[in-house]
Amino acid sequence: MRDSLVAMASRHMAEIRDAFAEPLARRLGRSVEEVRGGLKAGDFRVDEDVAITLCDGSTLELRYAFYVEDDEGRWVGVFSEHCGYHAFGTIDLDIEQRRGGVAVATRTGRDR
Numbered sequence: 001m002r003d004s005l006v007a008m009a010s011r012h013m014a015e016i017r018d019a020f021a022e023p024l025a026r027r028l029g030r031s032v033e034e035v036r037g038g039l040k041a042g043d044f045r046v047d048e049d050v051a052i053t054l055c056d057g058s059t060l061e062l063r064y065a066f067y068v069e070d071d072e073g074r075w076v077g078v079f080s081e082h083c084g085y086h087a088f089g090t091i092d093l094d095i096e097q098r099r100g101g102v103a104v105a106t107r108t109g110r111d112r
Contacts, residue, residue: 009084016085020077023068044081047100052078055092055109067095069107076107 017024017039024035028043050065065080069090076095078086088095092109 013085016077016087017079019075019087020068020070020079023070023077024079027066027068039079041081044079045099049098050078050080051096051098052088053094054088067097067105 018036021032021035024039025032028035028039044064044066046064048066049061049063050067052060052062054060062078062080062083064082065078067076067078069076074090076088076090076093078088078095080086090107090109094108095106096103097105
């Protein structure tokens with residue numbers, strides 16, 4: 001069972017990375033093809049984190065993480081060096097990108 005779970009998690013992360021390849025390429029200054037080949041430890045800053053509040057009030061904070069939006073602004077991809085990659089619909093989602101504890105980008109579900 002463990003091997004199948006590792007394979008599933010690997011596929012899941014690759015699918016999210018591929019779905020957000022274009023905004024990731026813009027953020028990282030690399031080509032889409034390079035991004036599809038995988039993210040690197042140097043893509044994550046030690047002073048960056050993401051705080052998320054979901055529609056039911058649940059919260060999540062990820063260190064060494066950043067987020068990008070799809071081109072339509074309907075989805076965000078959250079990329080964490082140690083805790084995987086995640087995708088969230090933007091309806092009723094509040095998300096904040098912080099560097100050194102200071103908000104540098106904020107998006108609320110009410111922005112659109």
